[in-house]
Amino acid sequence: MDTIEGAGDALPADVLNPNCPSRVIFQRIGDKWASLVVQVLADGPVRFSDLRKMVSVVTPKVLTQTLRSLERDGLVTRTIHAQVPPRVDYELTELGRSLLEPLAQLRQWAESHVPAILAARDAYDDAQDEALLG
């Protein structure tokens, strides 16, 4: 397989090509809200208003955008129930569910390394302050 010079063999050249599909997908996973929504849907269908409560502080516009793109990518289904008041359920597809495991591992990493990262931030910011104040 082709590799980028200097990058070693671990990373296929593809990932670095801006037109490469896996890069596109990596950006979807990296979307600010998408991975959070996926995890919230882990246990079954959730309706729009409940999603808003669970993924607090997200505005309805942005939540809609997020859900639309997840739907477009086949990770989530949207089901309208003909009721009043309306009920729209969002649910993970098989594909969406398959994403839960790698996401959970990433979350695990995050949770176990939060202290180290926050400590690093504090140290860095302190150093910056000192440099500014002389």
Added chain:
Amino acid sequence: MDTIEGAGDALPADVLNPNCPSRVIFQRIGDKWASLVVQVLADGPVRFSDLRKMVSVVTPKVLTQTLRSLERDGLVTRTIHAQVPPRVDYELTELGRSLLEPLAQLRQWAESHVPAILAARDAYDDAQDEALLG
């Protein structure tokens, strides 16, 4: 542990709290360029200009921003060599290296599911077009 009502027990309430540290970290991981840079640094130190070539299309400003925040979070070190022309090497810290594994798994997922996602996109877009054209 506290959980959000309706979310099941798999997801701790913390992750949904906007002030929760793990959410902050999740956004860093989800940063558009950060995870890419980390993976490019997997095999050892890389200098700024090489990073630009490898993570193609990223502008120097954005690359600098990305590197600064990775440095702040203790994932990357920045070493200036007193040379001319200047040489600045970026290298993963132990903490940064520990992120490689979960990232690799995510990438693996991405690569093996690209076809399904692209197919879903095409189908979705076709359906949209049809709806518009009547």
Added chain:
DNA sequence: AAAGACGGTATCTATTTGATACTGATAGCT
């Protein structure tokens, strides 16, 4: 008749990202 639940959309502003041009130090060439 009035108010509320629900799933959004519309509009406007603030923040982030990106394109492009440029800087300062020095080395090597002519």
Added chain:
DNA sequence: AGCTATCAGTATCAAATAGATACCGTCTTT
């Protein structure tokens, strides 16, 4: 001496994205 190139970034401005806030239509309940 003057010209050009390398390198690691900044500066400046435009474009895309995220976010705050207000509003809509349908129906039910009070």
